[in-house]
Amino acid sequence: MLTRKPATLPDFDTVDEERLHRKQRLAAGFRLFSKFGFDEGVAGHITARDPKHADHFWVNPLGVGFSQIQVSDLILVNADGEVVDGRLPVNQAAFAIHSEVHRARPDVISAAHAHSIHGKSWSAFGELLQPLTQDSCAFFEDHALFDDYAGVVLDVEEGRRIAAALGPHKAVILRNHGLLTAGQSVDEAVWWFITMERTCQSQLLVEATGRAPILIDDQEARRTAGLVGSSLAGWFSFQPLWDRITAEQPDLFG
Ligand SMILES: [Zn+2]
DSSP states (O other), rough: OOOOOOOOOOOOHHHHHHHHHHHHHHHHHHHHHHTTOOTTTOOOOOEOSSSSTTEEEEETTTTTTGGGOOGGGOOEEOSOOOOOESOOOOOHHHHHHHHHHHOOOOTEEEEEOOOOOOHHHHHHHHOOOOSSGGGGGTTTEEEEEEOOSSSSSSHHHHHHHHHHTTTTTTEEEEEETTTEEEESSSHHHHHHHHHHHHHHHHHHHHTTTOOOOOOOOOOHHHHHHHTTSSHHHHHHHHHHHHHHHHHGGGGGGG
């Protein structure tokens, strides 16, 4: 009889092993973002901090579709925005935003941003999400609003303001733009993005009825957040998606 062991947080013997692990998770994250329909043109980036050079991060190169990204396509960007490993250029917006998020939050290993349809639609209200469902409680008192829009983010100063708005939270809604999530692993950042996008969709569906929903009360939302919103819960929730995408698209390891 086949038995399946529960997923456990990985351990690494070497920094090279840990780097490869992060890059594989990153490539899988892009494939999943595409599968969920989060890609639009060349917008969107997911980053993973390098395990050795803490001020460097791995990211998708500008202009390569999420659906085709392989581990070998990922580029390493230093603190000055220079590509120090890889052949293709970095998206300037990816550097402007992610470098400042990684700098402001040493605990953040990975940050994810895309122009997904429900996230960007919800962002136009300039409001936080409400505790409407059990899943939405992952974001209760743990997301923020960047209540400004000043064009495409090309400037690290704006990235700094986004990082300040994010504060200690797992996510920030960028008004008139989209969502950004952060985590202590690539797995976690990608999962928060996926479930936050769906939480936006859920709230938009509820509001579209014109009927008044019943909110989860603060105490219950806080208690639920402690379960579904923990770093470990975020990591764990990603594992079935990892199993699925690596079985379906093993070329991502290329
Ligand atoms: Zn963007």
